[in-house]
Amino acid sequence: MAMKENKLDENVDGDYYVDDDCIGCGLCVSSAPDNFKMRDDDNTAYVFKQPENENEKHACESALDECPVEAIGNDG
Template sequence: MADKASKQPENVPGAWFVDTTCTPCRVCLEEAPNLLKYNDDETYVYFHKQPENDEENGAAQRAMDVCPTLAIGNDGE
């Protein structure tokens, strides 16, 4: 389970986040390319946009489901 106390600092404010356990394997980028992207040196990914509709919420959920390190979380805020 992703740890909201270890969020990557670049995540935009909101419920969805990537924590510091991202490897990065990039499989989530295929599920939610509009929401997630690499940091500058490609050592992890983060949410540059929060989901704003059902379609985007579904994409974020799929990204969370495929993440092998459980780095993606939703703290419900």
């Protein structure tokens, strides 16, 4: 389970975030490319844009559900 107090600094403010448990697998970027990016070092992902419509929200929820280490959180 992702913990807000451990979220990565690169995340934009909002409901969705990635915490420091991220292993950089890239699954969230594949599931929700409009909202997640890999850091330049490719070690972790982060939320660069919060979802702005139902399609993006669904994609973010899919990424959250699929994350193998539960590093994605939703405080909404």
